[in-house]
Amino acid sequence: MALGLVRVSIILGLASSVVLAQLSGSVGPTTPTSEKQATICNVLDYGGEIGSSDIGPAIGNAFTECVLNNSGSTLYVPEGNYDMKTWQILSGGTKWAFQMDGVITRASTAGGNMIVIENADDFEFFSSNSAGAIQGLGYQCRNTGPRLLRIETSTNYSVHDIILVDSPEFHLVIQQGSNGEIYNMAIRGTNLGGSDGIDVWGDNYWIHDVEVTNRDECVTVKSPSTNILVERIWCNQSGGSAIGSLGTGTAIENILYRNVYTNGGNQIFMIKSNGGSGYLKNVLLQNFIARGTAYGLDVDQFWSGTSTAAGDGVQLTNITFENWDGAVVDGVQRSPIQFLCVGDVPCTEMTLSNVNLWSATDEATNKCESAFGVGSCLQSGDASSYAVTITSITEPAGFTTPPTLTGDLSSGFSTDSSIPIPTIPSTFFPGLPQISPLAKNL
Ligand SMILES: *[C@@H]1O[C@H](CO)[C@@H](O)[C@H](O)[C@H]1NC(C)=O
Ligand SMILES: *[C@@H]1O[C@H](CO)[C@@H](O)[C@H](O)[C@H]1NC(C)=O
Ligand SMILES: *[C@@H]1O[C@H](CO)[C@@H](O)[C@H](O)[C@H]1NC(C)=O
Numbered sequence: 364m365a366l367g368l369v370r371v372s373i374i375l376g377l378a379s380s381v382v383l384a385q386l387s388g389s390v391g392p393t394t395p396t397s398e399k400q401a402t403i404c405n406v407l408d409y410g411g412e413i414g415s416s417d418i419g420p421a422i423g424n425a426f427t428e429c430v431l432n433n434s435g436s437t438l439y440v441p442e443g444n445y446d447m448k449t450w451q452i453l454s455g456g457t458k459w460a461f462q463m464d465g466v467i468t469r470a471s472t473a474g475g476n477m478i479v480i481e482n483a484d485d486f487e488f489f490s491s492n493s494a495g496a497i498q499g500l501g502y503q504c505r506n507t508g509p510r511l512l513r514i515e516t517s518t519n520y521s522v523h524d525i526i527l528v529d530s531p532e533f534h535l536v537i538q539q540g541s542n543g544e545i546y547n548m549a550i551r552g553t554n555l556g557g558s559d560g561i562d563v564w565g566d567n568y569w570i571h572d573v574e575v576t577n578r579d580e581c582v583t584v585k586s587p588s589t590n591i592l593v594e595r596i597w598c599n600q601s602g603g604s605a606i607g608s609l610g611t612g613t614a615i616e617n618i619l620y621r622n623v624y625t626n627g628g629n630q631i632f633m634i635k636s637n638g639g640s641g642y643l644k645n646v647l648l649q650n651f652i653a654r655g656t657a658y659g660l661d662v663d664q665f666w667s668g669t670s671t672a673a674g675d676g677v678q679l680t681n682i683t684f685e686n687w688d689g690a691v692v693d694g695v696q697r698s699p700i701q702f703l704c705v706g707d708v709p710c711t712e713m714t715l716s717n718v719n720l721w722s723a724t725d726e727a728t729n730k731c732e733s734a735f736g737v738g739s740c741l742q743s744g745d746a747s748s749y750a751v752t753i754t755s756i757t758e759p760a761g762f763t764t765p766p767t768l769t770g771d772l773s774s775g776f777s778t779d780s781s782i783p784i785p786t787i788p789s790t791f792f793p794g795l796p797q798i799s800p801l802a803k804n805l
């Protein structure tokens with residue numbers, strides 16, 4: 364929405380100073396939705412029909428013949444079911460909206476992206492009924508079909524009230540661009556790797572009130588990135604959120620994640636790399652609640668999940684972990700806290716503050732290597748490298764059993780049959796309301 368910062372300062376009161384410091388300016392479209400309704404570019408007027416076996420060409424025609432010809436227009440996909448076989452790249456629109464109130468189902472196995480929005484400015488992708496969805500039926504072409512939605516090099520925009528289900532590959536990719544707001548989303552992928560929820564890199568992004576169920580990235584920041592605020596995120600049996608993987612020439616700074624709830628899955632939060640160069644600095648990871656993850660707080664610069672990138676290692680500096688409460692599945696097999704940093708480029712200024720991570724087995728270790736700062740097994744100073752230390756720990760005094768959310772998963776979704784389309788929840792973190800109401804309730 365326009366004037367996002369003003370809205371936040373009203374809603375969050377004192378917390379707004381953090382928001383202001385975090386984002387570098389306003390996010391979302393510069394003009395309101397109503398100003399884009401002067402011209403409605405309805406796909407049904409451009410060769411589409413409800414029940415269509417390929418709604419792709421009608422979307423493309425409505426865009427080139429109507430949206431591009433009319434500043435202040437809305438490409439409209441009315442409620443109803445549509446199949447889609449021809450992927451669309453919608454390039455260069457200004458002051459426009461894509462209102463997707465229908466459900467589009469993937470009907471081709473071609474790779475790429477079903478819908479790409481690129482070089483858009485003053486843009487909004489949303490459903491007014493909070494029920495617009497893309498159904499990827501990923502089980503039919505796992506890791507070989509398309510990604511669902513990609514927003515590339517766009518500015519001043521929002522994506523909200525959209526449901527993305529079972530992508531054959533990643534669900535939502537935000538590639539470069541700036542001043543974006545992503546919120547009120549439900550993403551449901553399968554219980555396998557390669558099913559990323561949201562991957563984002565760029566400048567000045569606010570991502571909030573998102574639920575991701577899958578077995579890979581929940582909401583993950585990649586390089587290069589600056590001024591990114593991620594909050595009220597529900598990772599429901601997901602892989603967990605991360606920064607990475609970090610490669611050669613990494614440049615990421617000023618990142619804030621707060622109020623992140625993770626139930627099951629791989630990690631509470633991971634910073635991951637293998638070789639590489641550049642920096643990740645000025646990061647605050649605040650108010651994390653988690654239960655039943657395999658890994659906990661996991662900084663791993665020897666991550667085997669990615670091939671070794673050129674460089675001595677990425678410099679990690681000034682990263683604070685504050686107010687964490689959670690339990691991993693087996694804290695001896697996988698330490699709830701581990702900092703594995705490369706000797707050539709040790710991690711410095713790592714700070715743990717009120718981090719209470721424990722194990723469902725009531726036994727745990729922590730693990731540190733070439734990592735400096737305050738808390739857990741971090742060593743003071745920043746002098747030189749040191750070998751890995753593994754130490755048995757006792758239950759942290761501040762540990763309390765993390766609360767649950769209604770709708771928590773006990774197991775992931777099937778890998779070989781269709782995943783149902785959910786509704787978008789209205790709570791994404793225990794005890795906190797969503798920041799903006801669902802569009803259907805406006
Ligand atoms: C609308 O756009 C199309 C394709 O860009 C173009 O061929 C056509 O002349 C335009 N029509 C008007 C009325 O501007
Ligand atoms: C995005 O909006 C800002 C004002 O909020 C404006 O300065 C900037 O020019 C806009 N970006 C583009 C590409 O128009
Ligand atoms: C460390 O990072 C925080 C943000 O997490 C920032 O406010 C602070 O200024 C940074 N400190 C330095 C010395 O850059």
Ligand SMILES: *[C@@H]1O[C@H](CO)[C@@H](O)[C@H](O)[C@H]1NC(C)=O
Nearest residue numbers: 574576599770771772785788
């Ligand atoms: C989390 O997963 C469970 C189990 O399938 C599901 O019932 C619940 O709706 C999911 N939560 C959300 C918010 O989608």
